Amino acid sequence: MQTEKTFKNERLTYRLNIVAQEAIQANDEIFLRETGSRIRDLRVLRLIDDRPGTTFAEIAKTTGFERSLTSRIIQYLIGAGLIERENSSEDARVFLLSTTPKGKEVRQVARRLSDRLEVILTDPLSSQEMRALNEILARLGAWVTSEDYRNALANEPKKDAI
Template identity: 70%
Template sequence: MTYRLDIIAQEAIAAADDIAVRETGCRIRDIRVLRLIDDAPGTTFAEISKVTGYDKSLTSRIIRNLISKGLIQRENSEVDARVFFLSTTTRGKEVRLTARRVSDNLDTVLTDPLSVEDLRQLDDILARLGRWVTSGDFQAALTERV
């Protein structure tokens, strides 16, 4: 099952990435980081890397790219020069809104073969699975059963 979920995600992202770049100037993974920063102004590099699961090198490249495009800005910590806080610029907020519209349209195409009830059930199932795989109980079950 995890293999099928991964393949579905990879295929959907690959198919949508060119559209995201055309409409926003950013790849889907860049938009994810932009959204996270916009949702939590003042977030740090370490927090972004942890939440996305991206390695530090990729996270750094994405952040540098977003800064160079003028979509986010960084402010150095007054306490620790190694730490900087990230926030979106006005342009970054505009790109995020465009990305939301594009994402909504892409999601509609992706889920076209599903009924409204299928979508409701899928959303519920994915939410439950998400809570489960991030829980200590899941980790314990893995240790006990494998």
């Protein structure tokens, strides 16, 4: 196991971000080779497949990607024949996105690949550690998306008040 890379910062959010970014960077070329798409493209594909009829605005909000990046990804997915768009019957300016059969197939290939790569990523952890990690991440995820968390942040004293 490689140990020469150490965290340059002890903050939890920094460490979580580094672990995620390192894993994504290491896996991205594998996804491109096996599916023809990069990880972020596949994330958007998955979101559209999970919610047929979703819109550009919903995808941009859910992913947190910049609008220009979201637009490029959607254009790529359309051009690759993985998704299609149709005008909303309620508002012609809005496009409804859905997955094509080819897109559904690519999603399944990506899912199987993701499952295999996740096993490699978590190899240093025991099954008990994996259960604990998943439970902790679920609790943190619920917390950071909660109203209580937003209230706690809003009540954080301002710099001048300290």
